[in-house]
Amino acid sequence: MNPRLLLAIYLAITLAPLGLSAFSGRPARSLWDELASGAGMLAYAIILAEFLLSGRFRSISRRIGMDVTMRFHQLFARSALVFALLHPFLYRAPSKPPYPWDTTRQLTLTDDLSAIASGVAAWLLLTPLVLQAIGRDRLDMRYEVWRLMHGLGAAAVAALLLHHTLAAGRYSADPVLAAVWIGLFAIALASLLSIYLVKPVLKRMRPWVVDSVRPVAARTWEVTLAPRGHGGLRYLAGQFAWLNIGHGPASLFENPFSISSAPAAGNRVAFIIKELGDFTRTVGRIRPGTPAYLDAPHGHLCVAGRDEPGIALIAGGVGIAPLLGILRQLRLDRDPRPTLLAYGNRVAEQIVCRDEIDDLARHHGTRVIHALQEPPPGWTGHSGMLDAAFFRDHLADPGMREWLFVICGPPAMMDAAETALIGLGVPARQIICERFRYD
Amino acid sequence: MIDPFSRYPAPVRHRLVYLAVTAIMLLGLLAFALRGVIAGG
Numbered sequence: 001m002n003p004r005l006l007l008a009i010y011l012a013i014t015l016a017p018l019g020l021s022a023f024s025g026r027p028a029r030s031l032w033d034e035l036a037s038g039a040g041m042l043a044y045a046i047i048l049a050e051f052l053l054s055g056r057f058r059s060i061s062r063r064i065g066m067d068v069t070m071r072f073h074q075l076f077a078r079s080a081l082v083f084a085l086l087h088p089f090l091y092r093a094p095s096k097p098p099y100p101w102d103t104t105r106q107l108t109l110t111d112d113l114s115a116i117a118s119g120v121a122a123w124l125l126l127t128p129l130v131l132q133a134i135g136r137d138r139l140d141m142r143y144e145v146w147r148l149m150h151g152l153g154a155a156a157v158a159a160l161l162l163h164h165t166l167a168a169g170r171y172s173a174d175p176v177l178a179a180v181w182i183g184l185f186a187i188a189l190a191s192l193l194s195i196y197l198v199k200p201v202l203k204r205m206r207p208w209v210v211d212s213v214r215p216v217a218a219r220t221w222e223v224t225l226a227p228r229g230h231g232g233l234r235y236l237a238g239q240f241a242w243l244n245i246g247h248g249p250a251s252l253f254e255n256p257f258s259i260s261s262a263p264a265a266g267n268r269v270a271f272i273i274k275e276l277g278d279f280t281r282t283v284g285r286i287r288p289g290t291p292a293y294l295d296a297p298h299g300h301l302c303v304a305g306r307d308e309p310g311i312a313l314i315a316g317g318v319g320i321a322p323l324l325g326i327l328r329q330l331r332l333d334r335d336p337r338p339t340l341l342a343y344g345n346r347v348a349e350q351i352v353c354r355d356e357i358d359d360l361a362r363h364h365g366t367r368v369i370h371a372l373q374e375p376p377p378g379w380t381g382h383s384g385m386l387d388a389a390f391f392r393d394h395l396a397d398p399g400m401r402e403w404l405f406v407i408c409g410p411p412a413m414m415d416a417a418e419t420a421l422i423g424l425g426v427p428a429r430q431i432i433c434e435r436f437r438y439d
Numbered sequence: 440m441i442d443p444f445s446r447y448p449a450p451v452r453h454r455l456v457y458l459a460v461t462a463i464m465l466l467g468l469l470a471f472a473l474r475g476v477i478a479g480g
Binding site: 007010011014015018019021022027028029030031034035038039042046068071072075076079083415418419422427428429431433435 | 445446447448449450452453454456457460461463464467468470471472473474475476478
């Protein structure tokens with residue numbers, strides 16, 4: 001879907017309750033009371049839209065990228081929190097039984113304790129829900145536990161707010177607006193159910209099995225999966241998958257990993273995984289034959305369909321995984337365009353698939369520039385990081401300004417690369433990168 | 440079509456789009472809240 005159309009739909013969803021309220025025929029109240037109600041409605045609409053932004057829906061993420069979808073999920077959660085926190089403090093009208101002549105509750109707020117209690121409970125739950133997500137990396141909590149708590153917490157907030165909005169909301173007395181709230185809530189709930197109920201069923205129908213696990217660098221492994229009883233996965237080189245190895249299809253034990261294989265190489269799918277976190281620490285001990293499930297394909301780190309005259313791939317560490325998939329695909333396609341791989345690591349032992357990369361240089365003509373922060377004696381590649389100076393030295397050729405640049409690696413390296421490329425006059429549309437860490 | 444954000448890296452572009460959308464939301468909220476004041480003169 002077109003990014004501008006997506007933004008327009010997002011604004012329509014989040015502003016629709018305000019618009020319907022404004023034209024509901026109810027007389028306006030004081031500025032502060034209307035601000036309070038408006039902030040509450042805006043917060044709830046944003047919260048319900050958050051479910052769609054976190055739902056791994058390819059119709060939403062295909063054009064703008066899963067990382068951008070998730071980034072907006074993170075950012076708008078902050079907006080929802082601010083509007084929700086302000087909501088109760090902006091009211092000036094008293095909370096008491098309505099005056100007999102005030103049939104539209106223009107002068108008082110509801111005094112129904114259950115309607116207020118559900119709002120207070122959601123209000124109290126929302127702050128830790130958002131703050132916990134922002135500070136997740138600093139929490140001593142497994143990703144799977146956090147994910148379960150986040151999903152259940154969000155569903156509880158949405159349900160409590162539906163009750164609060166319908167029971168206490170002055171404008172929700174309008175049946176059209178009440179129907180909109182119920183409809184938006186149903187869509188949000190359906191998006192949650194699609195991830196936790198529908199996707200597991202689909203995954204069970206397309207099981208995978210670990211075919212091989214081989215070391216490709218220090219503490220880094222390439223895990224290859226083979227389809228079991230189906231034709232495999234239709235994907236583009238450079239995309240990623242949520243990978244679940246050794247757990248049931250409904251398990252929360254799944255993590256996103258870039259696919260390092262090329263679709264043209266066959267129906268096996270490979271992932272390059274570095275030993276870093278809970279799951280990845282054990283990756284070297286995975287046995288062939290272990291069952292696996294994939295939620296894939298996702299991501300837009302792809303060169304398929306791009307017609308730039310050359311392709312430069314810039315990788316840091318294990319960020320080589322999707323770029324290796326792209327290079328493998330370009331080689332199998334016998335793509336005649338020039339390619340360049342700039343690949344940074346700390347030490348030589350961390351260079352992933354070094355022999356294969358050398359082979360790509362020899363037989364596909366890829367220009368490879370290795371950069372090491374701690375080079376060994378006699379190192380002939382670049383010494384240092386992939387920083388602004390590196391990009392100025394190696395990518396400033398005016399002929400490369402028309403190229404496509406694909407970047408994957410640590411956030412600091414991606415920032416340096418993108419900033420340097422834009423500084424060199426490369427248009428943003430020719431730079432592809434995916435980021436999954438922002439806060 | 441000219442993209443006004445194309446000179447910025449992706450994180451900055453995303454933040455600018457976010458701020459633009461938030462500004463539209465705030466305008467919508469203000470219009471909603473002020474309609475009584477405006478109608479009342």
